[in-house]
Amino acid sequence: xxxxxxxxxxxxxxxxxxxxxxxxxxxxxxxxxxxxxxxxxxxxxxxxxxxxxxxxxxxxxxxxxxxxxxxxxxxxxxxxxxxxxxxxxxxxxxxxxxxxxxxxxxxxxxxxxxxxxxxxxxxxxxxxxxxxxxxxxxxxxxxxxxxxxxxxxxxxxxxxxxxxxxxxxxxxxxxxxxxxxxxxxxxxxxxxxxxxxxxxxxxxxxxxxxxxxxxxxxxxxxxxxxxxxxxxxxxxxxxxxxxxxxxxxxxxxxxxxxxxxxxxxxxxxxxxxxxxxxxxxxx
Numbered sequence: 001x002x003x004x005x006x007x008x009x010x011x012x013x014x015x016x017x018x019x020x021x022x023x024x025x026x027x028x029x030x031x032x033x034x035x036x037x038x039x040x041x042x043x044x045x046x047x048x049x050x051x052x053x054x055x056x057x058x059x060x061x062x063x064x065x066x067x068x069x070x071x072x073x074x075x076x077x078x079x080x081x082x083x084x085x086x087x088x089x090x091x092x093x094x095x096x097x098x099x100x101x102x103x104x105x106x107x108x109x110x111x112x113x114x115x116x117x118x119x120x121x122x123x124x125x126x127x128x129x130x131x132x133x134x135x136x137x138x139x140x141x142x143x144x145x146x147x148x149x150x151x152x153x154x155x156x157x158x159x160x161x162x163x164x165x166x167x168x169x170x171x172x173x174x175x176x177x178x179x180x181x182x183x184x185x186x187x188x189x190x191x192x193x194x195x196x197x198x199x200x201x202x203x204x205x206x207x208x209x210x211x212x213x214x215x216x217x218x219x220x221x222x223x224x225x226x227x228x229x230x231x232x233x234x235x236x237x238x239x240x241x242x243x244x245x246x247x248x249x250x251x252x253x254x255x256x257x258x259x260x261x262x263x264x265x266x267x268x269x270x271x272x273x274x275x276x277x278x279x280x281x282x283x
Contacts (some may be wrong), residue, residue, distance in 0.1 A: 016088035018134050018142065023081045027208050030072045031217055035087035036113060037065040038149060040131045041072075043082035046075040050116035051163030062127055063154060066113035069163075088146065105154035106147075112161065121158025166234060177202050189228045189252045195221065229253065230266045237275040242272045 017035075020042070030049070045058040050071040057063070057073060065071055069092070075081045090098060090110070098107050119127060127149060134145040153159065184201045185193070198221060199209035213221045233251040236242060242250075248271070250258030263271050 008058055012144075015092045016086065016142075016146065018084070018086045018137075018146075020082060020135060023075060030070060031066050031085065031218075032070045036067055036110060036164050037063075037071075037088050037181045038086040038131065039063050039065070040084045040128060040261055041081070042084060043097055044075060044079045046073060046079065046081060048073050052160070053116060053162040055162075060117040060124070060128070062124060064109075064119070064130070064159065066110060066115070069114055069116055071116065079233040084131050085135065086131065086146065086149075093143065109150060109154040117153075117159040118161035118162055119153070119158055120155060122161050123156045124160040125151055127158075136276070177212075181221075185225060189225060189232065190250060191252060192254070193225060193252070206254050225252075226262045227266065230263055232272065233263065234267070234274065237271055244275075247271070 023044070039062065041057055041059055044061055045056065048057045048063070048071070050063070050065065051069055056076075071092045073081070073083075075088045080223055086124070097103065098110070122213050130145055130149045130152065134142060134149065137145050139241045180201050181198060184198060195206050195210065202209050202212065204212060210221065213219075213224070217224065229251040233247050236250065237244070240247075245256050249254050250257065253259035253262070260270060269277065
């Protein structure tokens with residue numbers, strides 16, 4: 001079965017993704033992505049398929065998966081799954097950074113990661129701490145912590161190689177189309193976005209675009225657009241003192257009621273509860 005192409009929404013002020021995902025938002029079928037993935041399971045257990053490898057995962061397990069390596073993590077017995085997922089691409093530090101001589105071990109690690117790696121050594125505890133710190137870090141500390149994670153894995157080599165190299169190359173025209181859609185959405189989600197406008201960006205009719213996007217991402221475009229908008233709203237709720245109503249309008253919603261409904265659907269709590277909960281957690 002051909003893996004779907006996935007790309008996690010990236011906030012405008014971030015160069016890579018580092019966030020917690022929980023069931024049911026964690027569940028994704030057989031998929032691949034251009035980004036490298038470092039994943040720490042903080043809750044739950046289940047089955048894992050990485051390339052030609054089939055196995056099981058549990059709370060505390062860490063995997064590092066290279067670019068375009070097909071994989072799937074599936075919950076077992078309807079258990080709750082929670083994981084910190086880090087997605088980054090080769091050029092997130094700039095085009096030539098990995099060519100620096102100081103990065104030769106990290107570059108080797110990225111090459112090996114196309115086989116899929118599971119962290120197995122005593123460095124697991126140290127890597128746990130770095131990944132958890134990375135999720136909440138800001139500004140330059142995010143880049144430093146990501147490099148520390150990679151340098152730790154590259155120098156200690158605390159991993160088991162899981163699969164023979166099996167990379168399904170993404171059709172470049174297909175990837176370009178998906179990237180155009182993501183970029184357009186990132187630039188315009190604050191404004192009214194119509195399916196006809198997005199379909200035109202993809203050079204497709206509206207029905208053809210809707211079918212294409214759902215087939216490639218396993219979600220509708222409207223669902224994706226709401227995820228981007230609510231992600232922006234969450235950032236504003238935490239980083240500013242703006243009224244919730246203003247944040248709703250800034251996020252692209254033309255009614256407060258619809259904003260609250262979508263926020264509750266995705267986050268399971270109201271915007272105000274989200275702001276208060278995060279404030280308590282950061283005390």
